[in-house]
Amino acid sequence: MMDRRRFLLNCGKSLLLIPASALSARAAAPSESETVSLFLSGDVMTGRGIDQVLPHQSDPRLYERWVTDARRYLELAQSANGPFPERVDFAYPWGDVLDELDRAKPDVRIINLETSITDSDDFQPNKGIHYRMHPGNVPCIKAAGIDCCVLANNHVLDWGMAGLEDTLASLQKARMKTAGAGSTASDARAPAVIRIGRKGRVLVFAFASRSAGVPRNWAATESRPGVSYLPDMSLKTARRIGSRVTSSKQPGDIVVASIHWGSNWGYDVPRQQRTFARALIDEAGVDVVHGHSSHHPKGIEVYNGRPILYGCGDFLNDYEGISGYEEYRGDLTLMYLVTMQPASGRLVRFEMVPFRIRQFRLNRASADDARWLVTTMDRECGRFGSRVELSNNRLTLVSGQAA
Secondary structure, X not given: OOOHHHHHHHOXXXXXXXXXXXXXXXXXXXXXXXXEXXXXXXXXXXXXXXXXXXXXXXXXXXXXXXXXXXXXXXXXXXXXXXXXXXXXXXXXXXXXXHHHHHHHOOOEEEEEEOOEEOOOOOOOOOOOOOOEEOHHHHHHHHOOOOOEEXXXXXXXXXXXHHHHHHHHHHHHHOOOEEEOEEOOHHHHHOOEEEXXXXXXXXXXXXXXXXXXXXXXXXXXXXXXXXXXXXXXXXXXXXXXXXXXXXXXXXXXXXXXXXXXXXXXXXXOOOHHHXXXXXXXXXXXXXXXXXXXXXXXXXXXXXXXXXXXXXXXXXXEOOOOOOOOOHHHOOOEEEEEEEEEEOOOOEEEEEEEEEEEEEOOEEEEOOHHHHHHHHHHHHHHHHOOOOEEEEEOOEEEEEEOOOO
């Protein structure tokens, strides 16, 4: 029998996202108590160069082909954008984002933490890049009030199984939830459960894909730590995920599927990703698809009233002064503020706030940079039937239709 949601979609295209400012008289905007707001980000890479400016520094030795000392990334950033402050605190990398978080007051804050938190020296010999942050710098993540760190990515095991165990222990000690990695397969596949008082819960399931450079042997087993590995993007896999969602989801819960997938550069969204993301909504009961791995923001689709972020872009990295791929403006980044209605699981509002990474710090984007982002995002989201507008240096996803 055809899924009722699919049947309704096939009856004709309908407006899926209606911002509060554009609601018709026959549909009142949900009150704040009737919605759940999420802050989502792409890759947060606080290791390597950024680790070297924080209060505690890891051993700077690296095992990369061209760079053997993490302090070299600091030198490159200084050559591009000038000297750093003599001393920085744990909150420093977040910069102007902290004011925006205070303004928006999201109910839940979720990042893809793309670094190992460890003092282990057991580096992965077959990887060209190794990210680690000193365990003493965990307050840096805490400074932004992060609720959940997604760990299903291609850097969490850069420093071996011991590094992963250290990462899990450090975040647990700091009382931050994790998703997508664990001491066993059961732990890695279990959702992070975030309670929001009387509003209900947000469940975060996380997955790592080979398409993002995650080795298959990083998959957790019942006898070995690792990540929640996505074997493929088939309908069968979506339904298998659906059975796990069903066993955890309660009425009013918002379910986020956070996926590390795809290449670092380029705006193309493979058909396989799009089909799988839709299947997660139709077959698995997912409300938000949170995709990451791309080093720049990619298009956003609103499908059956649910947002699909195909690539959030890096949120924080140490790439300043490194040439290549300038046309993608990897120094520009977006914080995603997504408001959902738990009663229906549908999207209410979708805002993006632009920033520029400079001196390993997130700074408010200039008017010119914001215009570049809105032009780019309007073009890319337009492929999925959505429009993006700019107002007061903020981007708003105005509407979306299922294709």
